[in-house]
Amino acid sequence: MRRWLLWAPLALFAIFVGVAMMGLRREPATLTPSRLVGQPMPAFSLPPMLPSRPGTSGGGQGPRLVNLFGSWCVPCIAEAPQLLQLREAGLTIDAVAIRDRPEDVRRFLAEHGDPFRFIGSDPISHVQVTLGSSGVPETFLVDGAGLIRAHHVGPILPEHVPDLVSQARALQ
Amino acid sequence: MKALAALLLLLATPAAAQSNLPPAELADTQLPDPARERAARALMETLRCVVCQGQSIADSDAELAGDMRALVRQRVAAGEEPAAVRAWLVERYGEQVSYAPGLSAASAPLWAAPLLLLAAGALLARGTLKRRRK
Numbered sequence: 001m002r003r004w005l006l007w008a009p010l011a012l013f014a015i016f017v018g019v020a021m022m023g024l025r026r027e028p029a030t031l032t033p034s035r036l037v038g039q040p041m042p043a044f045s046l047p048p049m050l051p052s053r054p055g056t057s058g059g060g061q062g063p064r065l066v067n068l069f070g071s072w073c074v075p076c077i078a079e080a081p082q083l084l085q086l087r088e089a090g091l092t093i094d095a096v097a098i099r100d101r102p103e104d105v106r107r108f109l110a111e112h113g114d115p116f117r118f119i120g121s122d123p124i125s126h127v128q129v130t131l132g133s134s135g136v137p138e139t140f141l142v143d144g145a146g147l148i149r150a151h152h153v154g155p156i157l158p159e160h161v162p163d164l165v166s167q168a169r170a171l172q
Numbered sequence: 173m174k175a176l177a178a179l180l181l182l183l184a185t186p187a188a189a190q191s192n193l194p195p196a197e198l199a200d201t202q203l204p205d206p207a208r209e210r211a212a213r214a215l216m217e218t219l220r221c222v223v224c225q226g227q228s229i230a231d232s233d234a235e236l237a238g239d240m241r242a243l244v245r246q247r248v249a250a251g252e253e254p255a256a257v258r259a260w261l262v263e264r265y266g267e268q269v270s271y272a273p274g275l276s277a278a279s280a281p282l283w284a285a286p287l288l289l290l291a292a293g294a295l296l297a298r299g300t301l302k303r304r305r306k
Contacts, residue, residue: 005296012289035266072191099191099235124196125239132264134222134236 033151034132034140041066041146042130046120049097049105056094056120059146063171064092065164066140067116068128071100071108073136079155080112086156087115089165094118096127098136143171191235198245199238205249212248215257216241218271228271 036042041058048055056066067083069076087093095116097105105119122128131140133151141150141164150167152160203209216230221237229237229244240261247257261269273279 006300008296009293032266032268035264070191099193099239101192104192123193124242125236126243128236129240129243129261129264134265 033153034148036132036148037151039148041140041142041148044127044130046096046122046127049095049100049119049121050102053116054118056096056118061094061118062092063144063168064094064117064142065168066094066096066131066142068096068098068122068131068133068136068138068140070098070136071104073098075155076108076137077112078157079137082156082158082161083115084113085161086164086168089161091165091168092117094120096120096122098122098125098128141167141171195235195238196242198242198249200241201245203245203249208248209245211254212245215248215254216244219244219258219261220269220271222265222269 043058045057046055065086069079083093093115095118097119100121100123102121109116120127128134128136131138133153135153137155139152139156140148141152143149149171152164156164203212213230217228219229219240221227221229221232221234221240223234223236224232227237229240232238244257247260248254258270258272267273267276267279273282275283
């Protein structure tokens with residue numbers, strides 16, 4: 001028996017500790033895109049958040065962005081001007097209001113602009129989980145056939161706008 | 173504008189991410205059927221809260237965790253198998269949502285490693301003991 005073999009367990013243990021330390025230091029991987037990218041939009045039908053506008057549903061209404069937001073969500077305020085820009089560029093944006101109340105949504109839209117075609121109310125985050133989303137704001141790009149083509153996690157910032165516009169135009 | 177956006181992002185701590193709505197009905201209410209509640213509870217303990225690291229949805233106070241507990245209870249109460257509910261979530265969030273990973277190409281080394289290490293240890297011990305006996 002070779003002597004050095006006796007050190008093998010210690011070496012393996014050192015490797016294990018090394019891997020564990022690396023794992024502890026790594027940025028946690030919550031902010032991953034939904035696994036549904038490339039798959040059909042799940043079926044859902046949300047009631048209207050505001051009486052004046054239809055709710056958002058899962059199926060076939062042409063190419064569109066589906067934006068998950070909340071009036072209580074601070075990064076959603078940072079995102080609002082970019083959504084207006086996307087609306088002006090001709091994109092259709094449907095909203096899913098997560099855990100929200102009509103009066104708060106109305107105030108939010110009055111303060112930060114209103115780019116939405118439909119606004120559905122998701123009071124218990126059911127559609128959020130159905131879409132594989134883990135926070136607000138998040139945005140799904142859906143094509144005319146109802147396939148999810150992209151998933152943007154976090155607020156849409158000015159540098160994301162050109163890319164989103166060209167992706168959306170390619171679907172039309 | 174960019175600076176404002178960055179500033180707002182800094183303010184966006186988890187503490188600010190609280191809506192004004194009450195928890196979902198079944199988030200913290202047990203199911204009337206004890207067997208179903210037990211099954212739902214066992215499933216919740218092995219599902220990862222997707223907004224808080226290292227906590228199960230059973231342990232987390234996050235709103236989304238509460239909403240996911242409600243979803244689990246709702247589906248289990250409706251007679252769905254816990255394994256089917258887990259599979260439904262894995263389809264959306266990937267394997268990382270589950271604390272009970274199945275056997276796959278990616279996880280196979282993890283399952284095999286203890287057995288391989290045990291076998292290597294046994295071989296090593298046998299060699300050493302044999303030599304000592306001589």
